[in-house]
Amino acid sequence: NAxxxxxxxxxxxxxxxxxxxxxxxxxxxxxxxxxRQDPGMGLRLxxxxxGAGITDQGEVPNGYNVSRSTTEDFPLRLLSAAPSQTSVYFxxxxxxxxxxxxxxxxNGTRLTVT
Amino acid sequence: GQQLNQSPQSMFIQEGEDVSMNCTSSSIFNTxxxxxxxxxxxxxxxxxxxxxxxxxxxxxxxxxxxxxxxDSFLNISASIPSDVGIYFCAGPISNFGxxxxxxxxxxxxxxIP
Numbered sequence: 001n002a003x004x005x006x007x008x009x010x011x012x013x014x015x016x017x018x019x020x021x022x023x024x025x026x027x028x029x030x031x032x033x034x035x036r037q038d039p040g041m042g043l044r045l046x047x048x049x050x051g052a053g054i055t056d057q058g059e060v061p062n063g064y065n066v067s068r069s070t071t072e073d074f075p076l077r078l079l080s081a082a083p084s085q086t087s088v089y090f091x092x093x094x095x096x097x098x099x100x101x102x103x104x105x106x107n108g109t110r111l112t113v114t
Numbered sequence: 115g116q117q118l119n120q121s122p123q124s125m126f127i128q129e130g131e132d133v134s135m136n137c138t139s140s141s142i143f144n145t146x147x148x149x150x151x152x153x154x155x156x157x158x159x160x161x162x163x164x165x166x167x168x169x170x171x172x173x174x175x176x177x178x179x180x181x182x183x184x185d186s187f188l189n190i191s192a193s194i195p196s197d198v199g200i201y202f203c204a205g206p207i208s209n210f211g212x213x214x215x216x217x218x219x220x221x222x223x224x225x226i227p
Contacts, residue, residue, distance in 0.1 A: 105156025
């Protein structure tokens, strides 16, 4: 069982470069989300999706775009990388419902922007 | 955005000791969740609490949903080396499912040999 798969595991970008962080899940989960983790700040929600074709902003969406064309995939795009986007990025998925169901996290992508 | 404050930020304990940590919010939550993150991995759900006053156990872990609905507590009894990691509380900002789930800043647990 693959669960939530994130690629790449590590990435170094120069300021101004763009890239896409990939996230795929094979559990047929409706809900998917992206978080960033910075020291001392916990996990902060960037964008989320409650189903294919539906996305919404989280707590810190600026500088990031998302799309959800399929149930399985939820890529995160950095349009013009900045040093402030140096972080560890986690993708998560779960069943959608009234009560929070367990979020299944990927193992993260460690991004450094120089 | 809404903030969940966790304390302590870090703990250094000896194997076998009991551990207590808590999470507070300025707003009421209808659900409290506790996650653990092992080094190099994503967080994993430990316990979910859905009712004020609820006390729920998962092995050596016990969590409580505060009566005021603005706080929650996690206790670990007789700590072992695999308890090392970062513990996060979390709660939904919205009243529906996982939409806008917010996380605390974490409590890092270290076991001193």
